[in-house]
Amino acid sequence: MTPVSDPSSFSTVSKCATKHLNLIYHVDFDKRVLKGKVALTLEVLEDKFSSLFRSLSKGSPLEITLPFELSRGQHVIVEIEYETSPSATALQWLTPTQTVGKKHPYLFSQCQATHCRSMIPCQDSPSVKHTYYAQVSVPKELVALMSALHDGQVPDPSDSSRVIYRFRQPVPMPSYLIAIVVGAVESRKIGPRSRVWSEKENVDEAAFEFSETETMLKTAESLAGPYVWGQYDLLVMPPSFPYGGMENPCLTFVTPTVLAGDKSLAGVIAHEISHSWTGNLVTNRNWEHFWLNEGHTVYIERMIARCMESEHLRQFKGIGGWKELQESVNQFGANNVLTNLVPNLHEVDTDEAFSSVPYEKGFALLYHLEELLGGPEVFMGFVKSYIQLFAYGTVTTEEWKNYLFTYFKDKVDILNKVDWNAWMHTPGMAPVKPKYDTTMADACTALCQRWVKAKEEDLASFTEEDVKKLNSPQLIEFMALLLQEEPLPLSHVKKMQEVYQLNSVKNAEVRFRWLRICVRAHWEEAVPLALKMATEQGRMKFTRPLFKEVYNFSKYSDKALNTFKENRGALHPVTAMLVAKDLKING
Numbered sequence: 001m002t003p004v005s006d007p008s009s010f011s012t013v014s015k016c017a018t019k020h021l022n023l024i025y026h027v028d029f030d031k032r033v034l035k036g037k038v039a040l041t042l043e044v045l046e047d048k049f050s051s052l053f054r055s056l057s058k059g060s061p062l063e064i065t066l067p068f069e070l071s072r073g074q075h076v077i078v079e080i081e082y083e084t085s086p087s088a089t090a091l092q093w094l095t096p097t098q099t100v101g102k103k104h105p106y107l108f109s110q111c112q113a114t115h116c117r118s119m120i121p122c123q124d125s126p127s128v129k130h131t132y133y134a135q136v137s138v139p140k141e142l143v144a145l146m147s148a149l150h151d152g153q154v155p156d157p158s159d160s161s162r163v164i165y166r167f168r169q170p171v172p173m174p175s176y177l178i179a180i181v182v183g184a185v186e187s188r189k190i191g192p193r194s195r196v197w198s199e200k201e202n203v204d205e206a207a208f209e210f211s212e213t214e215t216m217l218k219t220a221e222s223l224a225g226p227y228v229w230g231q232y233d234l235l236v237m238p239p240s241f242p243y244g245g246m247e248n249p250c251l252t253f254v255t256p257t258v259l260a261g262d263k264s265l266a267g268v269i270a271h272e273i274s275h276s277w278t279g280n281l282v283t284n285r286n287w288e289h290f291w292l293n294e295g296h297t298v299y300i301e302r303m304i305a306r307c308m309e310s311e312h313l314r315q316f317k318g319i320g321g322w323k324e325l326q327e328s329v330n331q332f333g334a335n336n337v338l339t340n341l342v343p344n345l346h347e348v349d350t351d352e353a354f355s356s357v358p359y360e361k362g363f364a365l366l367y368h369l370e371e372l373l374g375g376p377e378v379f380m381g382f383v384k385s386y387i388q389l390f391a392y393g394t395v396t397t398e399e400w401k402n403y404l405f406t407y408f409k410d411k412v413d414i415l416n417k418v419d420w421n422a423w424m425h426t427p428g429m430a431p432v433k434p435k436y437d438t439t440m441a442d443a444c445t446a447l448c449q450r451w452v453k454a455k456e457e458d459l460a461s462f463t464e465e466d467v468k469k470l471n472s473p474q475l476i477e478f479m480a481l482l483l484q485e486e487p488l489p490l491s492h493v494k495k496m497q498e499v500y501q502l503n504s505v506k507n508a509e510v511r512f513r514w515l516r517i518c519v520r521a522h523w524e525e526a527v528p529l530a531l532k533m534a535t536e537q538g539r540m541k542f543t544r545p546l547f548k549e550v551y552n553f554s555k556y557s558d559k560a561l562n563t564f565k566e567n568r569g570a571l572h573p574v575t576a577m578l579v580a581k582d583l584k585i586n587g
Contacts (some may be wrong), residue, residue, distance in 0.1 A: 039079045103184065106182070116178055134166070144182045147179040210234055278383075291357075319477070320477055325356055508537070534547050564585075
């Protein structure tokens, strides 16, 4: 394994590597801190080793000088006692009013990409993988969960009002996958190796929504090999969780915005399940190679859709993904190097680089290769073999590409025709637009064009039957297509509401796009609805564009700013930082 320096970390990954973490935490909701100690078991990677860097914050490394020299291959245990800051970026502390149940406080972490250093003095580079053990003391009316196997609980000997939860993670993993949650949560069994956790108010709804989890897991195993993490639980997060899902081992975090009531958004789970292989088992060496995690995960996720539903659905999802890529490229600008598949992240905040590019440009490359090399079964064979080869380790784009050429050694002439530089190191859209099957998309395109071309006198021809013929993914696609067009006239949008009743749709993906369409058409009644959706949940995919749409409606720019300022404290720190940038607020 060739060491690659990590531009996003101060950690000296070439000098020593963490093999195991032993964590002891006392969760203090009053002070909003974790008091704890961590014992790091380190393997020395070079001779005459006497000091180690740990990255504790973005600003300053922690350097520890050892009282003796060690030589290569030796192990040392370093114990650090510490307390997190109340403003640690990995942690969000919720007051009871910010939870669904309104009675108890709640804590959750989000470490990806580089925030683990704000809650543990650790080597915060994905190139370092380790096992961990943890003991967490919490008030006894609350439950603690971690990205690990539950190892029992005991009363806290030092405080009878508290209980200690124990966890073990025997599979080596990078620090960004360490996760902790403390809250009034309960669970329902949804499969032989799966439970769903959430506040009791929506646990039954979640159990219904994610009832196909075991089928997805089995399908993924048939594609990618055995699931090595033992347990696969899901935790429905409080509304402020900034992402759709987070693939923490043994315990996927998922946004409550996927609770659509009809399982129509449960595909997010297929994505997080796929990460159990690509991301968690085989991990990008540093964040410049993030597409290796995400592009492959999207590829496997869509293969699961193909197995469980149809090839038509996989093709349809590819079309939607291309549109998301287009939106990210438009947002960054087609010449922005952050739209490279392999960006240079020196002096770049990984949070600001986050977009759909590694997901969808990555998927487009893999799909393009699939077409060149013999179709889905043939290419999935490569993906499975790649996972077996790099399992429990980390990988760079160069190593992935070398293995691709080795695996398809009889098709090297085909691979040599691929413009690798255009795919990997050139900004903008992918150099080849895949030709997807449009069976499922045609109805969406036709309906979109009817609305775009409709004159005032044509509006009477629209009826509720138009959308009754579309399934949930198609309705989302219809909205996404409208967002790529010039804003509709206000009369059209009002008519659309009248015949389709879109304001009452529960599906968050539909609602989010519909409200953007309304605000763009300058329908003033939609402004409070858009701001309500932007603040009552904090998933960045929804919150950032909704705030931006209202801000761009010049009459309501101040309203967007004031609403954000009033609600800033309830948003996740990363979300708040990025929305502030979107709305051009300094400080």
